[in-house]
Amino acid sequence: MKIISNIQDLRDQLRGQNRAAFVPTMGNLHEGHLSLMRLAKQHGDPVIASIFVNRLQFGPNEDFDKYPRTFEADVEKLEKEGVYVLFAPTEKDLYPEPQEYRVEPPHDLGAILEGEFRPGFFQGVCTVVLKLLSCVQPKVAVFGKKDYQQLMIIRQMCHQFAIPVDIIPAETIRAEDGLALSSRNGYLSTEERAEAVQLIQLLKQVQEKILGGNISPEEILKIEREALNQLTSRGWKPDYISIRKRKDLLSATDSELQSNEKLVVLAAAKLGKTRLIDNLEI
Numbered sequence: 001m002k003i004i005s006n007i008q009d010l011r012d013q014l015r016g017q018n019r020a021a022f023v024p025t026m027g028n029l030h031e032g033h034l035s036l037m038r039l040a041k042q043h044g045d046p047v048i049a050s051i052f053v054n055r056l057q058f059g060p061n062e063d064f065d066k067y068p069r070t071f072e073a074d075v076e077k078l079e080k081e082g083v084y085v086l087f088a089p090t091e092k093d094l095y096p097e098p099q100e101y102r103v104e105p106p107h108d109l110g111a112i113l114e115g116e117f118r119p120g121f122f123q124g125v126c127t128v129v130l131k132l133l134s135c136v137q138p139k140v141a142v143f144g145k146k147d148y149q150q151l152m153i154i155r156q157m158c159h160q161f162a163i164p165v166d167i168i169p170a171e172t173i174r175a176e177d178g179l180a181l182s183s184r185n186g187y188l189s190t191e192e193r194a195e196a197v198q199l200i201q202l203l204k205q206v207q208e209k210i211l212g213g214n215i216s217p218e219e220i221l222k223i224e225r226e227a228l229n230q231l232t233s234r235g236w237k238p239d240y241i242s243i244r245k246r247k248d249l250l251s252a253t254d255s256e257l258q259s260n261e262k263l264v265v266l267a268a269a270k271l272g273k274t275r276l277i278d279n280l281e282i
């Protein structure tokens with residue numbers, strides 16, 4: 001595997017490749033990321049990965065400085081997966097001058113859910129992803145459904161900018177007890193790790209209630225409220241638990257619910273100091 005940090009070197013290395021499959025990451029790789037590499041391999045060749053902890057997507061009080069950086073272990077894992085090039089730019093490589101041009105996603109998708117609680121997050125994500133795509137110029141790029149809203153926003157961005165890349169969604173990989181794998185799980189204490197499984201358990205309960213029968217927008221609100229209370233009473237600090245339409249992440253109207261609109265339940269909550277997110281398609 002070639003490890004490249006400079007944009008021009010990357011372009012030189014990838015010249016003539018027109019079927020590349022790209023997996024952008026922030027490193028600290030776990031099985032979830034490796035499943036993205038395997039999916040990438042099914043959709044293109046060669047597989048290009050990137051590791052870059054993108055300052056632009058972290059708020060001033062978020063974990064940019066303490067975000068886990070495990071470069072050597074990551075390299076070993078990517079080598080085992082047969083990744084051809086790892087693009088690992090420094091901040092100077094990717095942002096040699098202040099990144100003044102930014103991509104702002106539309107408010108109705110970018111300022112809700114994660115965007116409401118992490119202002120600037122999706123602007124930072126879109127900006128770096130656009131730049132990475134422009135450096136790698138892959139045929140396909142793989143993003144996990146764990147970050148459901150991110151996946152939708154990136155897909156829409158590529159569509160509206162006519163970027164010639166197919167965005168491939170990857171299923172969430174979970175620990176045996178159901179907790180979605182995430183680099184941030186590493187922040188959890190032993191007790192918190194045991195409690196963390198409650199998030200997916202709760203999403204499953206919400207799913208069951210919705211599948212249970214004819215449901216109205218009022219009942220949806222009630223289910224959301226009960227779920228929030230349940231997490232709060234266990235000591236969590238939930239940001240949101242929201243049942244939305246899969247196609248646009250807006251709330252479903254009565255008639256949409258009657259016509260079996262496809263839904264997803266999304267949640268974000270803090271357990272101690274660690275903020276976890278998860279979602280479940282219904």
Ligand code: PAF
Binds near residue numbers: 052054125128129147
């Ligand atoms: O999902 C992530 O790890 C990041 O948001 C991404 C897509 C690599 C952009 O920094």
